[in-house]
Amino acid sequence: MPAGEPLLAVRGVETFYGKIQALRGVDIEVHRGEIVTLIGANGAGKSTLMMTICGNPQARTGQIVYNGQDITSLPTHDIMSMSIAQSPEGRRVFPRMTVMENLQMGAILEDEKFFDEDLRKVFELFPRLKERRAQRGGTLSGGEQQMLAIGRALMSRPKLLLLDEPSLGLAPLVVKQIFEVIRELNANEGLTVFLVEQNAFHALRLAHRGYVMVNGAITMAGTGRELLARDEVRSAYLEGGVH
Numbered sequence: 001m002p003a004g005e006p007l008l009a010v011r012g013v014e015t016f017y018g019k020i021q022a023l024r025g026v027d028i029e030v031h032r033g034e035i036v037t038l039i040g041a042n043g044a045g046k047s048t049l050m051m052t053i054c055g056n057p058q059a060r061t062g063q064i065v066y067n068g069q070d071i072t073s074l075p076t077h078d079i080m081s082m083s084i085a086q087s088p089e090g091r092r093v094f095p096r097m098t099v100m101e102n103l104q105m106g107a108i109l110e111d112e113k114f115f116d117e118d119l120r121k122v123f124e125l126f127p128r129l130k131e132r133r134a135q136r137g138g139t140l141s142g143g144e145q146q147m148l149a150i151g152r153a154l155m156s157r158p159k160l161l162l163l164d165e166p167s168l169g170l171a172p173l174v175v176k177q178i179f180e181v182i183r184e185l186n187a188n189e190g191l192t193v194f195l196v197e198q199n200a201f202h203a204l205r206l207a208h209r210g211y212v213m214v215n216g217a218i219t220m221a222g223t224g225r226e227l228l229a230r231d232e233v234r235s236a237y238l239e240g241g242v243h
């Protein structure tokens, strides 16, 4: 674990949907400059953790600290305006807006002076978005929509990028491209990334560190490499999975 104050710390978090407990005493740290991944099967609680970090639903117990500030009880829009950007599961782009308009929405809270430079960067990372900038979001392919969702998140100049299953439903080649972009953003821009994934192989290879979640609780933690080498991880998340 890197030393110093983490950029994001989730401490003893428990989240409920009514009486159903979805998260059980979750502890996770993400340090500046890291890519950290959380893997887990369907229904393990990955999306719930991501949403809890963003304030909806709120943690019933525990604490979430971002950049030295307790954000546990803040409303979602306050959390999202603090240099956290989320690319939600299912790639929620605005379907009737064009690619360009979607990207403008991402930049809505930012100073206009950054817009051209940030747009150029997003188009460099995802040249397909540039080609299709006048096309409506809803008519893009699944991979292009994921690129747009990430591009839109980047337009808000995040310090921390939260990604919920960026590989969901995408062809292996597209998954590779998306993960390569995440790697580049981290290596070249120092962007800190926390991603949740079912696609354990790619996610753990990409990550500096990882956590495994089972039934709402963290059961294992280690470097991406360590987790990939563990028999329990291999048998539960890799064998028969998408490589």
Ligand SMILES: Nc1ncnc2c1ncn2[C@@H]1O[C@H](COP(=O)(O)OP(=O)(O)OP(=O)(O)O)[C@@H](O)[C@H]1O
Residues within 6 Å of the ligand: 017, 020, 022, 040, 041, 042, 043, 044, 045, 046, 047, 048, 049, 198
């Ligand atoms: N709105 C809700 N109301 C009640 N229960 C919910 C709600 N959302 C999620 N759950 C339950 O909480 C648990 C965790 O769900 P969650 O979506 O966080 O899992 P996940 O790990 O993201 O799964 P997947 O990989 O399938 O998206 C599941 O048992 C799910 O049925």
